[in-house]
């Protein structure tokens with residue numbers, strides 16, 4: 001059995017030192033599958049956050065000016081260290097978050113891939129020499145690290161969401177103060193340990209656990225923090241955007257979603273079912289790009305429903321740490337209660353439970369993968385993010401109706417469609433108001449592409465070349481008198 005003991009770090013990293021909270025207070029971290037206490041982490045607040053910000057500011061004086069080759073080498077070493085420790089890191093992730101091991105391994109691998117991507121991409125972060133209006137001058141456009149970056153990350157991808165923020169920040173020469181979700185702090189603290197091992201200078205990577213209100217407020221009030229990058233709920237994201245105004249920080253916001261998954265009658269149904277299972281049930285439905293609403297064209301509705309029901313019934317629910325398990329527990333009891341509320345609401349409005357529908361016999365926060373047919377726009381999940389293993393099936397007649405229904409939400413993160421008609425695919429690209437569009441695929445996240453939402457799903461991109469630009473300030477210099 002793989003042990004993750006080496007990475008179970010019960011202290012915070014501030015200015016190159018492993019420390020506890022000033023108050024000595026700690027917070028228990030529990031395994032959502034068993035409710036057992038895995039360990040504790042410091043309950044830090046404003047004071048420790050202020051010191052972390054000063055450490056990051058001081059470290060930026062050198063790191064922000066460091067050689068590109070040094071930053072690339074550190075990132076390459078960090079990438080290698082992640083992959084060398086993929087097994088213990090994956091087991092740690094499953095223990096604190098609950099997801100099946102195969103998904104946890106994938107998350108460590110994609111986290112490492114983001115680090116490698118930015119080690120490559122920073123070498124191409126070119127400036128410009130712009131044609132000047134007169135011959136006596138030259139106009140230069142150059143890029144520079146923004147400075148101290150604060151990263152606030154969620155519990156659903158405790159490792160890869162940090163990777164998407166640390167990678168471009170460290171590549172650019174920024175220094176970081178990170179605050180992981182209280183439910184899943186250990187994967188982030190493991191990143192601090194790896195950063196220390198590969199030789200990041202003190203103060204470059206600081207990671208704090210504790211009160212989100214206190215840490216969040218200290219970050220947002222500090223004029224020294226020049227950028228905040230956040231992944232989490234739309235509600236908290238909006239509050240951070242408001243708070244950022246006082247010191248005019250750059251913000252990147254990766255917020256909630258309400259993904260439509262449209263199956264047209266010309267679709268390859270095998271591919272649509274495979275895509276549906278990934279897009280709906282990955283991480284037990286707890287990703288911001290998970291399908292919230294299935295729209296199925298009337299003529300294939302019954303066949304799609306029958307096959308989705310069979311595939312859903314086959315899912316292996318159990319402890320994520322057991323090989324072969326496909327669905328772990330939900331992250332906590334409020335998540336279970338939310339799914340129950342949405343099911344009750346749908347049933348009270350005429351929805352039919354086709355599969356599952358209740359807590360799983362395993363107990364705790366395990367929930368049966370569920371399907372509800374006869375979904376309508378009056379049901380809460382038409383407009384609310386489910387964040388759980390519940391498939392809501394709507395029926396539609398034609399393309400325009402499907403597109404209008406898909407866009408009828410304030411969210412705009414991911415949308416999926418299955419069709420063999422490539423002209424339709426281009427129409428969907430134009431008309432769907434979403435930042436990420438998967439045609440004939442239920443899994444589209446990749447380091448090479450810009451991930452991010454439209455409308456109230458967020459601001460900025462993570463991944464792709466666009467994911468680096470948010471960490472760079474652009475300066476223009478006019479050299480005159482030539």
Ligand SMILES: NC(=O)C1=CN([C@@H]2O[C@H](COP(=O)(O)OP(=O)(O)OC[C@H]3O[C@@H](n4cnc5c(N)ncnc54)[C@H](OP(=O)(O)O)[C@@H]3O)[C@@H](O)[C@H]2O)C=CC1
Nearest residue numbers: 153154180181182212216232233236254255256288385387
């Ligand atoms: N886009 C996505 O991927 C995610 C979406 N969600 C959505 O949000 C719902 C609620 O999940 P939840 O975990 O409560 O999400 P939150 O938005 O509350 O948490 C995300 C991160 O923000 C931190 N945070 C919370 N409040 C503040 C604050 N006032 N200032 C600064 N940081 C703060 C949290 O810290 P702490 O853990 O200490 O509270 C955590 O690190 C989910 O059911 C889902 O719908 C949730 C997670 C990810």
Ligand SMILES: O=C(O)CCCC(=O)O
Nearest residue numbers: 156157231287288289445
């Ligand atoms: O849920 C999120 O916030 C990110 C999803 C990343 C992925 O698709 O792997």
